[in-house]
Amino acid sequence: MTGKRKVRASEPTPSRPMTAVPPAVRRRQAAPVELARALAAARAVEAAAEAARAAQARADAAEAEQALTERAGPPRLAPAEEPPAPDTRSLRDKVRARDGSAEVLVFIVAGERFGLDLAAVEEVIDLPPIKHVPEMPPAMLGVITVRGALTSTYTPRQALGLDCHDGACALIFHRRRSRMALVIDDVDDAVPVDLATLREAPSALHAGVVLGVARHGAALLTLLDAEALLAACQATPHPESA
Secondary structure, three states, X not given: OOOOOOOOOOOOOOOOOOOOOOHHHHHHHHHHHHHHHXXXXXXXXXXXXXXXXXXXXXXXXXXXXXXHHHHHOOOOOOOOOOOOOOOOOOHHHHHHHOOOXXXXXXEEXXXXXXXXXXXXXXXXXXXXXXXXXXXXXXXXXXXXXXXOEEEEEEOOHHHHOOOOOOOOEEEEEEEXXXXXXXXXXXXXXXXXXXXXXXXXXXXXXXXXXXXXXXXXXXXXXXXXXXXXXXXXXXXXXXXXXO
């Protein structure tokens, strides 16, 4: 019997050798799963980093805008327009310039309409009883009591060249340190008068008192200078005796 080696059942045969699976092979089989997980993790990290960069960019922009606002200071407002200065010219000066308009108090004497600068009249009252005083000038009717004070009272008939009777109202003026009353028939209204449309008075008889004539509705309105009218009333001379 030739020398043949017996092969035991537990020993591998030479034609079918048994080898263990190398570790590298096992790693290659697991690589796709691990790569997918790594890529997912990387994408998550990148997304988080991008979100952080965007948030930081917004914060930087807001901070820069705030710095510019603080450097520029509060917003500048457009300067407010100043109100026009009040016109302090007298009515006579306005009439001479034929400029602007005037608020005029219209009153009636002997059926004719006259106008005075509204600002010149302190008030209008119903005529109270008149007390006569001795040695009065012709244009003076007497004195009346206005809020406890005696007030000299005059008629404008001679200053205006009118033949009129005593009226029912009185215009009160404040002159210097006292008051003065002018008796009229009635008060019509306070109206604006366009001085550009004012016409010259038809007569020069009262040139110092009359400023001009304006249209008031269907009637004519004679515009008077208040100071000149009051001065004329006080300075009216005594009528000459026949």
